[in-house]
Amino acid sequence: MTTTPVTTWDADFETTLRGFLPFLDPSEALTASTSLRDYGLDSISTVGLLAELEERYGVTFPEEALDLANFESPGILWATLQSAR
Template sequence: MTEQPWATKFEETLRGFLPLLPDTEPIRPDLRLSDLGLDSLATVSLLLEVEEAFDVTIPDHLLTEDTFATPAGLWSVVDSLLVRDPVD
């Protein structure tokens, strides 16, 4: 089994917005989210849920079609905004 490049919480949140993705199908980084049922209204809801789940605010300049095109694109933005504890 291949480990996904994102947090489990991200996948669980994202899956809730993809009504056309079968429960048994994995979320691949390159899946086209719009092909799986993510429309403009759902994108706004997904944005709010992701921001809340990860305690981040996605700045306006990153609210692009590319950001929400694939799981990898969205995770890349979220991951870049996460506050990391410095390594001692």
């Protein structure tokens, strides 16, 4: 499943995502193309992030959305979340 990244998202998404990025300084901007892996999102934290997003937004990601490519950047992840809503 290929998802087109978006450049804006809500504050809850950013707050949730930042909680899973230990190497992202609080003063540093989170952009649509920020590499989530470069800022500390590993396979274990991806599972936690997935569960948190599903609970916060009341969605279940479809199986085809569980590709690691959908967790590469905030823009792609937000678009994936929106398509699951």
